[in-house]
Amino acid sequence: MFVVIVYDVRAGRTQEICNYLRRWLDWRQNSVFDGHLTQSEYERVLSWLQTFVNSGEQVLVYTTTRADTLDIEEIGDEREEKRFL
Amino acid sequence: MFVVIVYDVRAGRTQEICNYLRRWLDWRQNSVFDGHLTQSEYERVLSWLQTFVNSGEQVLVYTTTRADTLDIEEIGDEREEKRFL
Numbered sequence: 061m062f063v064v065i066v067y068d069v070r071a072g073r074t075q076e077i078c079n080y081l082r083r084w085l086d087w088r089q090n091s092v093f094d095g096h097l098t099q100s101e102y103e104r105v106l107s108w109l110q111t112f113v114n115s116g117e118q119v120l121v122y123t124t125t126r127a128d129t130l131d132i133e134e135i136g137d138e139r140e141e142k143r144f145l
Numbered sequence: 146m147f148v149v150i151v152y153d154v155r156a157g158r159t160q161e162i163c164n165y166l167r168r169w170l171d172w173r174q175n176s177v178f179d180g181h182l183t184q185s186e187y188e189r190v191l192s193w194l195q196t197f198v199n200s201g202e203q204v205l206v207y208t209t210t211r212a213d214t215l216d217i218e219e220i221g222d223e224r225e226e227k228r229f230l
Binding site: 064066067068088089090091092094106109110113114115116117118119120121122123124125126129130131132133134135136137138139 | 149151152153174175176177179194195198199200201202203204205206207208209210211214215216217218219220221222223224
């Protein structure tokens with residue numbers, strides 16, 4: 061499946077979620093990852109996120125099993141990840 | 146079609162893009178909107194974004210014409226929009 065994950069977590073916790081998601085998906089933009097996951101990978105990532113997310117934070121996980129129907133339009137410059145913010 | 150828009154623009158310009166996208170889509174999280182658009186609405190929004198986005202900024206527009214294949218998992222709390230940041 062194709063997955064897009066966006067997150068809004070407290071500033072001090074962004075590095076941890078970023079480091080975790082980087083193992084599974086492509087970093088696209090601040091707080092945005094996307095890429096392909098198998099069903100079992102998806103379940104693993106979802107389970108980690110459910111444990112990680114605290115009150116007052118939110119993660120949205122968009123998935124489609126039909127990646128062929130998905131289109132991505134990139135406007136502007138490719139972002140450079142700042143790894144040690 | 147179903148559209149997810151995420152943006153990374155300079156701090157002083159977030160309110161303008163936010164105000165624009167709010168007319169067409171649902172605010173979901175900081176820098177994230179989603180919702181349904183017709184093809185002509187999509188073209189209008191895309192055209193506006195292409196004009197708006199400056200060097201060093203980026204907007205990603207994910208679209209699918211098969212909204213029935215899309216699933217959204219919300220982890221954590223629904224975000225409250227801070228309209229006048």
